[in-house]
Amino acid sequence: MRKIKELVIEKSLLTSALITIAVTIGIILVLSIETFRFFSEVSIIDFFTDTQWTPLFTEKHFGILPLLSGTLLTSFIAIAFALPVGLSISIYLSEYAPKSFRKTIKPLLELLASVPTVVYGFFALVVVTPFLQGIFPNLSGFNSLSAGIVMGIMIIPYISSISEDALHAVPKELREAAFGMGATKLQTAFKVIVPAASSGIIVSIILAISRAIGETMIVAIAAGQQPRLTLDPTVPIETITAYIVQVSLGDVQHGSMEYRTIFAAGITLFVFTFLLNSLSYWIRKKYQEKYE
Amino acid sequence: MEISMEKPIDEVIVLDNIIDLSLKKTPKIAVSNVKVWYDDFQAIKGIDMEIKPNTVTAFIGPSGCGKSTFLRLFNRMNDYVDSFKMEGKIKIDSKNIYKKKINVEELRKEVGMVFQKPNPFPKSIFENVAYGLKIQGIKDKKFIKERVESSLKQVALWNEVKDNLNKSGLALSGGQQQRLCIARTLAVEPSIILMDEPTSALDPISTAKIEELIFELKKKYTIVIVTHNMQQASRISDYTAFFYLGALIEFDKTKTIFTNPSKEQTENYITGRFG
Ligand SMILES: Nc1ncnc2c1ncn2[C@@H]1O[C@H](COP(=O)(O)OP(=O)(O)OP(=O)(O)O)[C@@H](O)[C@H]1O
Ligand SMILES: [Mg+2]
Numbered sequence: 001m002r003k004i005k006e007l008v009i010e011k012s013l014l015t016s017a018l019i020t021i022a023v024t025i026g027i028i029l030v031l032s033i034e035t036f037r038f039f040s041e042v043s044i045i046d047f048f049t050d051t052q053w054t055p056l057f058t059e060k061h062f063g064i065l066p067l068l069s070g071t072l073l074t075s076f077i078a079i080a081f082a083l084p085v086g087l088s089i090s091i092y093l094s095e096y097a098p099k100s101f102r103k104t105i106k107p108l109l110e111l112l113a114s115v116p117t118v119v120y121g122f123f124a125l126v127v128v129t130p131f132l133q134g135i136f137p138n139l140s141g142f143n144s145l146s147a148g149i150v151m152g153i154m155i156i157p158y159i160s161s162i163s164e165d166a167l168h169a170v171p172k173e174l175r176e177a178a179f180g181m182g183a184t185k186l187q188t189a190f191k192v193i194v195p196a197a198s199s200g201i202i203v204s205i206i207l208a209i210s211r212a213i214g215e216t217m218i219v220a221i222a223a224g225q226q227p228r229l230t231l232d233p234t235v236p237i238e239t240i241t242a243y244i245v246q247v248s249l250g251d252v253q254h255g256s257m258e259y260r261t262i263f264a265a266g267i268t269l270f271v272f273t274f275l276l277n278s279l280s281y282w283i284r285k286k287y288q289e290k291y292e
Numbered sequence: 293m294e295i296s297m298e299k300p301i302d303e304v305i306v307l308d309n310i311i312d313l314s315l316k317k318t319p320k321i322a323v324s325n326v327k328v329w330y331d332d333f334q335a336i337k338g339i340d341m342e343i344k345p346n347t348v349t350a351f352i353g354p355s356g357c358g359k360s361t362f363l364r365l366f367n368r369m370n371d372y373v374d375s376f377k378m379e380g381k382i383k384i385d386s387k388n389i390y391k392k393k394i395n396v397e398e399l400r401k402e403v404g405m406v407f408q409k410p411n412p413f414p415k416s417i418f419e420n421v422a423y424g425l426k427i428q429g430i431k432d433k434k435f436i437k438e439r440v441e442s443s444l445k446q447v448a449l450w451n452e453v454k455d456n457l458n459k460s461g462l463a464l465s466g467g468q469q470q471r472l473c474i475a476r477t478l479a480v481e482p483s484i485i486l487m488d489e490p491t492s493a494l495d496p497i498s499t500a501k502i503e504e505l506i507f508e509l510k511k512k513y514t515i516v517i518v519t520h521n522m523q524q525a526s527r528i529s530d531y532t533a534f535f536y537l538g539a540l541i542e543f544d545k546t547k548t549i550f551t552n553p554s555k556e557q558t559e560n561y562i563t564g565r566f567g
Contacts, residue, residue: 181427
């Protein structure tokens with residue numbers, strides 16, 4: 001009886017695992033097939049070198065670079081904002097804050113990640129952009145700066161929480177060793193604890209980048225829908241994700257060339273986030289070995 | 293310490309006189325009426341103790357009796373425990389180390405510590421030993437290099453690692469790591485070294501090496517060592533303090549403690565009848 005029960009549980013666990021794998025393979029397959037069809041009409045060289053992305057216009061260009069630059073620009077701004085803030089928070093919480101404060105503030109910070117992104121997008125558009133326009137009068141109504149900053153706020157907990165876990169996991173012995181040598185709290189934090197937790201911190205940053213690159217709502221609402229190859233954060237741009245939303249919500253014909261562009265854009269995005277996630281997985285793995 | 297069998301009686305008496313003379317020197321560490329609490333729990337119940345310079349003092353006693361707590365008072369390592377409270381005075385070189393204006397970082401350069409589990413930094417061997425100098429702001433490369441070498445030589449690790457100074461300290465064996473940690477402590481030239489069960493995680497050969505080292509170090513440093521190993525205490529220490537339930541039961545020359553203790557509890561403990 002017991003044996004049968006275990007067998008049933010084992011098989012059902014296996015089934016769920018297989019379903020997950022099957023779904024993943026299915027997604028990759030659909031992406032690949034449509035992308036393959038796309039590249040039978042558009043040269044892959046044009047795709048990576050053309051500086052215009054205008055599949056919805058009569059004069060069609062299929063250069064991914066403007067979308068890619070939009071994605072990277074907003075993500076860069078987000079990280080530039082979230083990294084110093086998130087890291088400071090994590091170091092403060094792990095090395096300086098009283099235990100009780102740490103216990104209450106950490107879940108509160110993690111709430112930041114659970115605010116619906118549409119709220120963030122709206123916040124960027126109607127609060128942050130007008131505020132920034134007070135400082136930079138040239139700022140367009142849609143721009144990557146405010147979208148990037150708000151996205152930065154959203155990913156702060158990814159950095160602060162995971163980094164804090166990593167800092168906190170540094171063995172107590174190491175802290176005592178540093179203090180015992182006459183190191184100050186600051187020296188201990190920055191010269192011993194942060195380096196010892198560096199792989200965990202890097203993982204947190206990669207996950208945050210990966211999250212920023214895949215973020216859709218904020219950039220779709222606040223950064224505009226104008227594919228543009230630029231590093232200027234004050235003008236409207238479009239990210240890969242925002243483009244996919246735009247096309248999916250619009251009425252392009254199923255099976256048309258316009259329709260296939262979203263798969264090509266999608267697979268580009270997928271490759272990026274996949275590489276980043278693999279990198280973080282690899283670092284974590286290596287890190288675990290080191291401490292065993 | 294094995295010499296006494298070979299030497300004529302009168303030389304032994306001279307040796308004993310020297311130890312007695314050192315008794316009269318001003319104490320390196322003077323503890324008066326120290327009490328410690330963790331929240332409401334009293335871990336140390338009013339202890340007085342004087343530790344002479346250039347001696348090895350062993351702290352013994354059953355688990356939980358307060359040896360570590362008491363030892364960590366000397367470099368103020370308990371300060372990081374939120375619930376820690378302390379009363380009484382501890383003077384090192386006649387200076388009260390719990391006075392407000394004491395610089396704790398300065399104190400710890402004077403009072404080094406070696407821990408139970410070897411805890412090298414995840415840095416190279418060289419960086420481990422140089423760490424204390426670097427955080428003091430010392431930049432002179434040649435000076436640091438010399439100090440690293442001399443410290444590693446003092447712990448007899450130099451020959452084993454001199455070709456691999458850039459290797460991670462974590463790549464060494466447990467015993468080597470512990471000697472590295474001692475070298476790291478020596479590099480800042482403290483005058484006191486506190487050791488909390490420094491050999492309890494080591495194999496017998498590494499342990500013997502560290503005991504030998506402690507015997508050497510006594511010439512330059514004052515050493516206080518916590519140990520659960522009675523043979524170790526009797527082999528390496530000049531004085532032994534027996535703690536029980538937060539109180540100092542007996543504190544005397546090691547020879548006296550192990551051959552003729554005045555308290556029954558001490559005798560029971562060292563003969564293994566409890567603890
Ligand atoms: N951080 C702490 N918070 C609360 N109580 C503590 C703390 N550290 C130690 N204690 C308590 O104080 C008492 C003395 O502990 P201490 O670690 O000094 O004992 P010890 O003699 O070193 O024991 P062992 O031989 O096991 O290392 C114990 O009862 C212990 O539970
Ligand atoms: Mg202890």
